Amino acid sequence: MNIRLMMAVLAAKFASFISRRFGWKGSSLPGVVARKIYPGTLRDLAGQARRGIIMVTGTNGKTTTNNMIANVIEAGGFRVVINQEGANLITGVTAAFIKHADWLGRMRFDYALLEVDEASFPRVVKEVKPQFVVVNNFFRDQLDRYGELDKTVQLVRDALKTLPDVHLVLNTDDPLVAQLQTTTGHPASFFGLAPHQRPDNGARQTREARFCPRCGKELHYDTYQYSQLGSYACEDCGFQRPTPEVEAALVETAGTALRCQVRYPAGQVQLAIHTQGFYNLYNALAAFTVGYLVGIEPRRILKGLLRYKPAIGRMETFRYNGKPAVLNLVKNPTGYNEGIATLLNIPGTKNVFMAVNDNDADGRDISWLWDVDFEYLADNHRDIEVFVCSGLRGEEMALRLKYAGVPLEKITVVRELAAAIKEVLEGPGESTYLYSTYTALWPTQKILSGLAVKEDLHAEGLSSLS
Incomplete structure (x- = not known):
């Protein structure tokens, strides 16, 4: 032994x-x-x-x-x-x-x-x-x-x-x-x-x-x-x-x-x-x-x-006041581009939340945001009601959207995470899509879990797929 x-x-x-006793991750x-x-x-x-x-x-x-x-x-x-x-x-x-x-x-x-x-x-x-x-x-x-x-x-x-x-x-x-x-x-x-x-x-x-x-x-x-x-x-x-x-x-x-x-x-x-x-x-x-x-x-x-269920922030789905909300981790240009493509394929009007941090786990250098195709998002902004930017670098995220061509009246910066999530969930869109970098993900998920109901996609069944 x-x-x-x-x-x-x-x-x-x-x-x-x-x-666990002190509530630390x-x-x-x-x-x-x-x-x-x-x-x-x-x-x-x-x-x-x-x-x-x-x-x-x-x-x-x-x-x-x-x-x-x-x-x-x-x-x-x-x-x-x-x-x-x-x-x-x-x-x-x-x-x-x-x-x-x-x-x-x-x-x-x-x-x-x-x-x-x-x-x-x-x-x-x-x-x-x-x-x-x-x-x-x-x-x-x-x-x-x-x-x-x-x-x-x-x-x-x-x-x-x-x-x-x-x-x-x-x-x-x-x-x-x-x-x-x-x-x-x-x-x-x-x-x-x-x-x-x-x-x-x-x-x-x-x-x-x-x-x-x-x-x-x-x-x-x-x-x-x-x-x-x-x-x-x-x-x-x-x-x-x-x-x-x-x-x-x-x-x-x-x-x-x-x-x-x-x-x-x-x-x-x-x-x-x-x-x-x-x-x-x-x-x-x-x-x-x-x-x-x-x-x-x-x-x-x-x-x-x-039987697979998405892990935290991996296309995790919630429901707030009867409307779906999807949480997705983003960390590099390719992942963000795919997240944008998924967003634009969702039917109906949307509210969009974007949290960007620059802690060590996220990477201090956030210049990668300029390699994301937000221009494609701006070209298709008509179905998006609001963009709420938050996190330590929420202002930089908003600036990136501005230069991509998103109308300024659709962009809001709310530094306090809980207030930002509450605001985007109550937006006029028929669904909400939340993007988050690493260190903002767990706090975002925790706040979202307190406001919305985690959706069990398996309860819907997949009879049409069998």
Whole structure:
């Protein structure tokens, strides 16, 4: 029996208790305490997995993808450990194991499902050896923390090269992700969307990867999904979009749900998820691919995905005075552009809330807001009644909207978060859409939960999707 591990777990659980007692979020605090007492805590706890470790990394969609995978794995009858709340630094990953361990540091689980921050990925894989690694996408994000995009890709690629035996699950539509098979030498399974699934073709969005990751020549695209995701090929060296094992087509929106036909090696099925946002199909396809690879029956995979409920701020839906309100985390230009596209697809008039903070977790540099296509939003402002800007940098958000061309009479700045949320919810629009950066998200969700009712989308049923 490892006495240091026991002491670390005991101290961490006590820290977690105190944190909850005083109402602190503290999702990473137990990991911080445990690692101070015994640096081998994560390695020892993760080593108790009976079947393996599955990691998710990349820029956007880590929390959603990881939670979808958890639903799929549990639908297959397995027990899981998961950092469900999105605490994805090494301390948060450690805390997830501590939460599920007993006071002696003993655990009983089949799979650990871990979303891991890109910059923390090299540290985590030094202590935890995954069986599968899912990479969803690479986008420019928090330049003051990560640096340029090629540095982020290199961090993940170099860390993958150190792993002796791992199977990659890669988004075939992102050339920055797809290249990881050849650059690491690991076996890979690809997932993606069939061409021409999106009517607007993502034509206005910023492209993060114009050039071939292999030879540096400009990539040729036949079609885009969004940002640099699409059907690409390098006419110089032959690098091109790999043929996916799992591919979605015939994408439809059905109220607050999405559905599509999924082709995979053993046949074809209809997949449905209770969430909005075109990008969430990629998250669902990644989860489907993992489920298929670990041997779960397709009908159980689909059942698990159908049970998925959005995590905090991931297209989370509320109802205020009979009107829907959707909360969405935004943290980089690509994610914000997709959030705008989702907003404009919602029928009827809307109220819009935009909270921007510049704390360490958000990134101090908010210049990325000028790369978001707010001009597209301004061009389609007629169905938007009000824009309420808040947070530490609410004034800068309002200024960005002004320069995008949003009429000044529609823009309001309310620094106090609770007052701003109350004002936007009571706006004249038929629905409300709330955008929030990281450190504003939890306070926004807490205030919203006190004012509105969390909507259970599953209560509506999905009979039309089955």
